[in-house]
Amino acid sequence: MVKELLRSHSSVRIYDGEQLSKETVVDLIETAQMAASSHFVQAYSVVWVTDEAKKEQLGLLSGNPRQYETSGAAFVFCVDFKRLQAAGKLEGVDIVADSAENVLVGVADVALFAQNFVVAAEAEGYGICYIGGVRNKPEEISDLLGLPDYVFPLFGLTIGVPARRNEVKPRLPVGAVLHENTYDENYDEQLHAFNATMENYYSSRSSNRKIDNWTKQMADFLVEQRRPHIKDFLAKKGFTWQ
Numbered sequence: 001m002v003k004e005l006l007r008s009h010s011s012v013r014i015y016d017g018e019q020l021s022k023e024t025v026v027d028l029i030e031t032a033q034m035a036a037s038s039h040f041v042q043a044y045s046v047v048w049v050t051d052e053a054k055k056e057q058l059g060l061l062s063g064n065p066r067q068y069e070t071s072g073a074a075f076v077f078c079v080d081f082k083r084l085q086a087a088g089k090l091e092g093v094d095i096v097a098d099s100a101e102n103v104l105v106g107v108a109d110v111a112l113f114a115q116n117f118v119v120a121a122e123a124e125g126y127g128i129c130y131i132g133g134v135r136n137k138p139e140e141i142s143d144l145l146g147l148p149d150y151v152f153p154l155f156g157l158t159i160g161v162p163a164r165r166n167e168v169k170p171r172l173p174v175g176a177v178l179h180e181n182t183y184d185e186n187y188d189e190q191l192h193a194f195n196a197t198m199e200n201y202y203s204s205r206s207s208n209r210k211i212d213n214w215t216k217q218m219a220d221f222l223v224e225q226r227r228p229h230i231k232d233f234l235a236k237k238g239f240t241w242q
């Protein structure tokens with residue numbers, strides 16, 4: 001049952017506009033909180049953007065205005081060491097928040113928390129889409145949401161009753177991902193096979209058909225440094241990679 005749900009995931013970007021109740025949101029967040037957390041730091045916070053003007057602004061800043069417009073709720077998931085600083089203060093201790101290790105801990109915590117949220121939501125029939133686009137304008141989004149130092153937006157998430165569902169997207173062959181005892185770099189054959197799978201998927205899916213494959217997509221995507229402003233942004237938030 002859980003496996004079928006996980007295997008049926010596809011991102012949903014158009015919703016019917018029905019708003020999630022506070023009860024539903026609180027229930028999903030409580031469920032998300034049960035994810036494992038590195039050393040139990042629970043280094044996450046999530047901002048539920050209910051103010052229509054702010055939601056519109058968030059949509060514009062993260063580059064998906066239509067998706068936010070139709071969503072039943074919109075969130076920004078953040079790495080949060082501010083609350084841990086407060087915990088330290090209660091104990092008379094200045095915690096060391098600023099470290100590359102803490103950035104990794106925070107990112108892992110937020111991702112597990114968010115994915116628990118997503119699976120719980122999909123089990124209730126909702127559709128979701130993560131929005132890395134919030135990192136296009138992280139300073140503006142921090143200002144919009146009043147995020148203090150030691151708190152930074154990792155990704156957004158829209159959720160709602162799906163108005164349109166996409167076909168399930170194929171994934172890499174398991175052999176390209178699973179290694180036994182030693183990392184195996186001989187994946188060319190698997191990549192060719194996956195390109196054929198993706199070419200077929202892109203040319204036959206019900207909407208946005210195109211001629212494309214995975215290695216070309218990745219090469220185009222990664223040929224240049226992505227979001228070069230992130231390092232300075234994180235430093236401003238207090239994470240200088242010490």
Ligand SMILES: Cc1cc2nc3c(=O)[nH]c(=O)nc-3n(C[C@H](O)[C@H](O)[C@H](O)COP(=O)(O)O)c2cc1C
Nearest residue numbers: 009010011013129130131132133134155166168169
């Ligand atoms: C952290 C993260 C950020 C993402 N950001 C965006 C985004 O900004 N816009 C978008 O349309 N999809 C976004 N996605 C969705 C991915 O494009 C999608 O998960 C991927 O293409 C696989 O498709 P599927 O989720 O339908 O299986 C994001 C996914 C993740 C995990």
